Amino acid sequence: MFGGPPPQLSAAEIRAQEDEANLTMQKVIVGAVLLYLSPFAIDVVKKLV
Known part of the structure; x- marks a missing residue:
């Protein structure tokens, strides 16, 4: 609305964001399992002590 649309991301930037999202999801899943x-x-x- 203000200032126009955001600039288009390059393929490398999109891939980097996808990798970061995948890593974040893996961390969340591991944390949930540990909890x-x-x-x-x-x-x-x-019981051992």
């Missing part, structure tokens, strides 16, 4: 498994790991450690 899900952490209570079980804490329980195992408590």
Whole structure:
């Protein structure tokens, strides 16, 4: 609306953004799995000690 459309991105810039998005999604998935498994790991450690 103000200032016109944004400039077109090059193929390399689009690829870099896609790679960054994929890495971010992988980090989110790994973090979610670790948070899900952490209570079980804490329980195992408590039983060992």
